[in-house]
Amino acid sequence: MKNAFLFAAALALSALAACAAPLKINGSTTVNLPVAEAAEILRAEQQMDIQVDTQGGSAGGISMLGDGLVQVGMSSKPVSAEDRARYPAVQIQETHIGEDAVALIVSKDVWGGGVKALTKGQIKDIYEGRITNWKDVGGKPQRVAFFNKEPGRGTWEVFVHWVYGSPKAAPQVSFPEVGGNEETRNKVAGTRGALSQLSASWADGKKVFALGIQMDDGTIVAPTNENIATKKYPLSRPLFILTKGEPAGAAKTLIDFLLSDRGQELVKKHGYLRLKDLQ
């Protein structure tokens, strides 16, 4: 049924390719940060024509790559077997360019009210609506305003993978939803009693604060670079560039640049861990 659409899209795409053939990239807002900057450099230095977009997060990156609407996808989660099955004709290749951690961030009043860490059980209770007030987890009396990352976002997937084992096992809940990192940070910063999931690099410690995770043995693990690199902090995720098969042409130029020292500096600049930090 969607063949007609695909056909039309393919037609439009081939028409475009005939005249200019820009390198089109789409996907995760998290991966977008270093990639957009790399694209900026390549445009200036190598006169490459690159368009970077972040429609629909990682899921959007995967589906648009699968449908042939872009040549390069960005994803902050591994491509699942299910996604691969949706596009049997496309051999999706992942190139690892760095690592990011997901932090549970709270607004200033919650942090100031004494909540600095949560256990997995407490987070589960909040997600399933059994805990609705901060006083139940050691804070001041204030309703928990939980903003859930919308489904399809890499951040959300990392979160439910850790809490429930897989996105499928996560219970269906209806919270106000947030999309990109910027929106999440601003909403949490501007709302009393707010909690949400966010890339750790965006938790600035001024407007929003990253909670530590209290492990079963009582130790508190904060999302610091060291804890992420050693995998002590449980909520982390890889950053991937996706291509159809082995990267070639303009896509290869971009990936080679991202893997070079200069590219890896961009990864670091945006608060993520470089590949060599992970070794």
Next chain:
Amino acid sequence: MTRAWSWFFSVVALATLAFLVGIFVWQSVPVWQHEGASYVTGAKWFFREKEFGALPMIYGSVVVSIVALVLAAPLGVGAAVFTAEYLPRGPRLAVKVLIELLAGVPSVVYGLLGILLLRDWIYALFAPFDLLSGDTLLTAAVLLAVMILPTIVTLSDDALRAVPAAQRRAARALGLTRAEAILHIALPQARRGLSAALLLAMGRAVGETIAVFLVVGRQDNNLPERLLSLRPLLESGQTLTSKLGSSETNIGYGDPLHWAAIVGLGLILLVLTGALTVLGASVRRTSHA
């Protein structure tokens, strides 16, 4: 010759519309088969459990638009009375052009203003009601009210100007004051045009996407128990358009049933806005007959 061409273009326009509706119906068939009538009446939307009930979103769209209209109608019609009945011709046209310029401001700009100002105002103003956040149905409604105001003003102004000046002169000659002439002669005679203005404005409100998306909170399944209660206006919600603008459109694309459910929302939206527009246009047409 002109006649043939006008027939030709009418047919092209109609065919395009029919084609559009046809595609929406065709693409949404799986969800109608899966859910039946409960697609429209069901209150739960959990796509991973293949449960698709659109009622909370229909509620969100309708409530947000009605509240927007309630807020904007007195202001808009009032402003139109001022421009049409009190302002001399020169200033009137200047004001009208300015107001029509407002109608052309891209909606994302209104949305950003909503984020910058309105959300915090609502959050602070209604703090005694213990709001969970500033993203509420009311925030979206107030923003929409601002957005549809120019439509209401300019169409109401046209409607009032269409009332013959002789009627007003006759009223004045009979000893009515200017205010009485407006209240008892001009407004009643323009009522069809005014209703059309309100209906068309509401059509715009129902269809507005990005500005609503940014401030409505996008919370699924938040259907209040009492539909007429005002308290739910201070909670987050979801409208048909904010759902269509969400990441689910991308997720749903690979799965025929989920995709059908998304397209179905588009069909419901199309029917709602279409009905309001047709109603508005037909009321307007008969007013000049």
